[in-house]
Amino acid sequence: MIRVLIVHETFLVSNALANVLQDESDVKVVGLAATYEEALDQLNESIVDMVLVNANRPSQQLLSFIQSICRNYSNTKIVIMSVADTSEFILQCFQAGATGYSLQTDSLAELMRKVRAAYSGKPLLSPQIAGALVSRIAELSQIVGRPNADQGDLMLLSADLTPREREVLSYLERGSSNQEIADALTIEVGTVKNHVHNILKKLNVDNRKRAGLLARQVMTDENVWHVETPRMYSASFSQ
Helix, strand or coil: CEEEEEECCCHHHHHHHHHHHCCCCCEEEEEEECCHHHHHHHHHHCCCCEEEEECCCCCHHHHHHHHHHHHHCCCCEEEEEECCCCHHHHHHHHHHCCCEEEECCCCHHHHHHHHHHHHCCCCEECHHHHHHHHHHHHHHHHCCCCCCCCHHHHHHHHCCCCHHHHHHHHHHHCCCCHHHHHHHHCCCHHHHHHHHHHHHHHHCCCCHHHHHHHHCCEEEECCEEEECCCCCCCCEECC
16 A cells, blocks of 8 residues: 655645545555645654655755655655656756656556556656656766766865855856855855856866756755765666
């Protein structure tokens, strides 16, 4: 029995989806939540195997929610339901720890195929998304100059960054301009340019985009930096 928690901001939609899923012999809906906070509260109170999350646009709150579930409920799988079909958004969800991704144009049968596959640990990915994942892993490896980059490589590259440079790097990861970084940190644009120059040199990359990609592997926790290697996926490709 797959115990499912549905996270959707509209109660009528989540309730309708719950009624449909309840007809599946191997599914039990154990809760509905309208916000990420409500969902985390329910995860504390109930045993949940699968979280179905509605997300129509990328946000740091969504990615933090996914990461929190992965960190605190390692046996709970996450399937994102969205109208967004951009590779970048989908890759962000998988990098944060999502197990599956279903477009809202999918049929119920397609959704259930993806839920069951994610529950078994073998998510169904379209050829387009599978190809994008492979490309992302290759790109992350290339930015450190070797095809077999490991955690030690990334740690060595980021070790020399000052606290301010790490702060600027976090804005590069978000795609912020020099002016936006200067405004956010209340410093001169020229100072930002100097920081960016130093970051690129220390990380051994030649542009802001590559620095931002590397930043996604460098996570901050109460000013203590550690590095996560790219997630690898065991997936079946849907036709």
